[in-house]
Amino acid sequence: MSKSKRLLELMMTVNRKRKFTVKELALEFGVSTRTMLRDLQELSELGVPLYSEVGPHGGYQVLRERILPPIAFSEEEAVAMFFAVYALRHYSSLPFESESASALDKFYLHMSGDVRDRIDQMKNRVDFVTPTRQQESPFLSILLEAAIHQKVLLIEHESRGDTAGRKIQPIGIYANNGLWFCPAYCFLRKDFRVFRCDRIHSAEYDADTEPIDLRHVHLGNKESVFQKEKESVQLYVELSRSGVQMYEAVLWLSSHLHIREDGTGWLEGPIPQSDLAFYARFFIGLGNEATVKHPPELVGYMKRLFAEIMSKYE
Structure with missing residues (x-):
């Protein structure tokens, strides 16, 4: 050898x-x-x-920071890997921020000159647009580690202008519209909640609280698990073609969306009753592109909001 x-x-x-x-x-x-x-x-x-x-x-x-063996990439694979990491630059915070920057530099510096020239040209021709947010989320790494290893965290979380301590057990983190979110079990509410990561001002491991078994809960099934834990009502909303397109821009309740051949569609399925105020504001934002048929409680919320809006312009 x-x-x-x-x-x-x-x-x-x-x-x-x-x-x-x-x-x-x-x-x-x-x-x-x-x-x-x-x-x-x-x-x-x-x-x-x-x-x-x-x-x-x-x-x-x-040591823990192991060096992986060399991997042979084709030119197209290397360019694809480069832009997969490059697309994350719009985020003010990442769970592996320094590692992502280091990986990007290694890919770029170790490519041949003609491939680097090609990438330089493509930088101005392709992008993955994400709204650039000023809010930073400095605790993404510990939230992710806690989700992986089933650990409880003590966090300081800001909500409606007030900051309070919470004990949570994260199930993961995800980005949506430039912001990071952490679905977690909240020991105070004894229920699942979604926390905006930029509103978490501190996070540390809590050794005094026994974690619960959440190995079966992950980002792929959180929607159904969250709804099982709450009293739910049945939703039915008719959507125009534009309404379908507007709704496809959001990530939640994707399983409720049904699209017809003509491009119109409808939403059907259970939603937590405690979230009716949120959905009322959301569907009002869709204007004439959405018509809420059910539940009547949601329609009532929307009518009250419409009345409040109208009163401001009388």
């Missing part, structure tokens, strides 16, 4: 093992311990984060 091939396989092996001895690797690769020591030294110089421990139970370990 050539040295270059051995180093490549060695990089993949140490990433897989995480902890090992020089003797174990020397036997596995059929080389002397002296040769293996030199190979490990070269891997360390290439950037593989190796850490050695002395003693009878010592050996080598790969």
Whole structure:
């Protein structure tokens, strides 16, 4: 086996093992311990984060920030990966902000000159427009880690101008219209809530509260889980073609949308009764493009809002 091939396989092996001895690797690769020591030294110089421990139970370990083995991308794949990360630049906050910037720099700097020229031309020809928000969300990483590892967080959250402490167990984070949101179980309300991440002013792990088992809850099914936890009413709304297009711009209740062949459509399905005021404001915003048929409580909310609006212009 050539040295270059051995180093490549060695990089993949140490990433897989995480902890090992020089003797174990020397036997596995059929080389002397002296040769293996030199190979490990070269891997360390290439950037593989190796850490050695002395003693009878010592050996080598790969630190948490592991270096992945080289991956061969085609030119088109590399350009696609570049723009996938480049599209995130509109967000003022990201869960992996420094890592995203570093990955983008590596992709760009290690491409050939003609590919870089092509990317420079494409930067002004393609974009993924997201509203640029001034609000920052500095706690995205800890919210995501808590969701992955089923941890409870103590947060300071601002709502309607007041800031209060809450104990929450996140199920994930998602971005919508340039803002970040965190669906979570709220131990104060004993119910699921969605928190705007830019309104979270502090977040730390809470070791005193026992987490609940939310492994079955994730962003893909949160809609149905949230509704099961609340008293719901049946929604039915007729949408014009423009109304369908306007509604498709929002992410929530996508499973309720049905589209006819002529482009018109309707919304049908359960919604939490506690959210009727929110839906009243939303459907009023759609104007003549939406006609709410059911539930009557929602229609009543909308009539009262219309009356309040009209009174301002009398």
